Amino acid sequence: MTLDQQPLPSARDRLLTAAGELFYVRGINATGIDAVVERAGVALATLYKQFGGKDRLVAAYLEERDHRWRADWEAAIATTTDPRQRVVAIFDALERWWGTEGCYRGCAQVDAAVEITDAEHPAIAAITRHKTHLRQRLTELTREAGAAEPEQTAADIVVIYEGTITALLLQLVPEPLQRARRLTTELLPTDNRR
Amino acid sequence: MTLDQQPLPSARDRLLTAAGELFYVRGINATGIDAVVERAGVALATLYKQFGGKDRLVAAYLEERDHRWRADWEAAIATTTDPRQRVVAIFDALERWWGTEGCYRGCAQVDAAVEITDAEHPAIAAITRHKTHLRQRLTELTREAGAAEPEQTAADIVVIYEGTITALLLQLVPEPLQRARRLTTELLPTDNRR
DNA sequence: GTTCTACTAGAACGGTCGTTATACTACGGA
DNA sequence: TCCGTAGTATAACGACCGTTCTAGTAGAAC
Numbered sequence: 001m002t003l004d005q006q007p008l009p010s011a012r013d014r015l016l017t018a019a020g021e022l023f024y025v026r027g028i029n030a031t032g033i034d035a036v037v038e039r040a041g042v043a044l045a046t047l048y049k050q051f052g053g054k055d056r057l058v059a060a061y062l063e064e065r066d067h068r069w070r071a072d073w074e075a076a077i078a079t080t081t082d083p084r085q086r087v088v089a090i091f092d093a094l095e096r097w098w099g100t101e102g103c104y105r106g107c108a109q110v111d112a113a114v115e116i117t118d119a120e121h122p123a124i125a126a127i128t129r130h131k132t133h134l135r136q137r138l139t140e141l142t143r144e145a146g147a148a149e150p151e152q153t154a155a156d157i158v159v160i161y162e163g164t165i166t167a168l169l170l171q172l173v174p175e176p177l178q179r180a181r182r183l184t185t186e187l188l189p190t191d192n193r194r
Numbered sequence: 195m196t197l198d199q200q201p202l203p204s205a206r207d208r209l210l211t212a213a214g215e216l217f218y219v220r221g222i223n224a225t226g227i228d229a230v231v232e233r234a235g236v237a238l239a240t241l242y243k244q245f246g247g248k249d250r251l252v253a254a255y256l257e258e259r260d261h262r263w264r265a266d267w268e269a270a271i272a273t274t275t276d277p278r279q280r281v282v283a284i285f286d287a288l289e290r291w292w293g294t295e296g297c298y299r300g301c302a303q304v305d306a307a308v309e310i311t312d313a314e315h316p317a318i319a320a321i322t323r324h325k326t327h328l329r330q331r332l333t334e335l336t337r338e339a340g341a342a343e344p345e346q347t348a349a350d351i352v353v354i355y356e357g358t359i360t361a362l363l364l365q366l367v368p369e370p371l372q373r374a375r376r377l378t379t380e381l382l383p384t385d386n387r388r
Numbered sequence: 389g390t391t392c393t394a395c396t397a398g399a400a401c402g403g404t405c406g407t408t409a410t411a412c413t414a415c416g417g418a
Numbered sequence: 419t420c421c422g423t424a425g426t427a428t429a430a431c432g433a434c435c436g437t438t439c440t441a442g443t444a445g446a447a448c
Contacts, residue, residue, distance in 0.1 A: 011424080011425070025311065026311055027223070027308070027309060027311055029221070029223040029224055029309070030223055030309075030311065032404070032405060032406080033405080033406060033407085034404085034405085034406090042425085042426090043425065043426045043427065043428095044407090044426095044427090044428090045408090045409090045425080045426080045427090046424080046425060046426080048407075048408085049424075049425085053406075053407075054405095054406065054407090105308075105311075106308065110308075110360060110363075110364070111308045113363065113364055114221070114299075114300065114304075114305045114308045114309065114363075115221060115223070115224075115308065115309060117219065117220055117221055117224065117299075127364070128364075131364055131366050135366065135367065155366075155367035155368065155373060156367075156373060156377060158357070158361065158366050158367050159354060159357035159358055159361050159366075159367060159370065159373060159374065159377070160353060160354065160357055160377075161357065162356070162357040162360035162361060162366065163352070163353035163354055163355065163356040163357025163358070163360070164353055164357070165360075166304060166356035166357070166359075166360060167352065167353050167356060169304075169307065169308075170304070170307055170321070170322075170325055172325050172329065172349075172352050172353075172356065173329065173349035173350075173352050173353060174349065176353065179349060179350060179353060180353065183350060183353070183354075183377075186380075205394080205395070226434070226435060226436080227435080227436060227437085228434085228435085228436090236395085236396085237395060237396045237397065237398095238396095238397090238398090238437090238438095239395080239396075239397090239438090239439090240394080240395060240396080242436095242437075242438080243394080243395085247436075247437075248435095248436065248437090
């Protein structure tokens, strides 16, 4: 067996990890570059060498979050073969994230969109990619679940999904995840194979 | 007839107006106190005399937004006597706000909750009040519309409402307001009086 | 006329921001 | 051995942050 030698993460990865923790919990504008560098245990010049500046570090942070969410969604979807359950699985992924994270601050992409008002900021494109992917993936899943209009049903579910994220953040309603699963299920055709 | 002499708004009101425009469009953390003072055409010392500091100015800004929203909701609700239409009216108010505002940045209360991570910040209480009022008002309206479980139906609508706000901000789906009205209507009992 | 209040203009405080520059170290490959 | 790469530590830059302070002005109340 090979030794499980930890490859000790590169300076770039350590920066990305530190940025992820700080930007998400404290906010992007409220987090200074020095705090990221200190938490990563890395020299300031390395940050500029790797990312060129804060803006592109923020964009890279959101890209990384996007990749993790896509993986989490797919993992949740893969737990079942029932086409209707596979649609609802995005809320299982959301529940896992909500329960795991030390501090829940909603969707990192939405938070960034609120904080960043400059349309030219490189993070904006990353946010759009993340949300577009979710809508497209839900369209596939609702089609496989037999929806008459998969695009429309997927759009409905996107609204419920975003509302659930906000409801979790602000604790607006009791049991938002149960609620979201029920609302979503009601949008899908009933299983009439039997 | 009395002369319509404009009472020229007080320094406090001018500060609140300027703060509302700048905090909403540029974000709270990204807006300096100097910019607010300059736009209001007011001395810096007046801001501190009236509000004591930025934190309480932010809280006052959110309170003012809360009052305006409550008035907008009631105005939209009052346009009809149909109990089911009265529930859906919150989306008419949202549509009006979305179309009127020069720059739509979502819900000011949610934006503030994203930007402010300190739970002791005086704005947090204002945000909670705003959202609690919406849920309670929707509970009354769904009860009047004949919902079997008004609290639960109202909570469902809150989720749809918050999701619609995010969908508008990020342009996630086509026709989010039509969508929200349809989803909400489906949650209410059908009119079976005839 | 004096006093009180609300307001103005402007400077200064210490602190943090994102960014750039300087100088040094460790190491792998040619 | 030399060179390029990737990293380190530290200092400095100009700009802006929220806050406090000083000093002066206009008007109403008494």
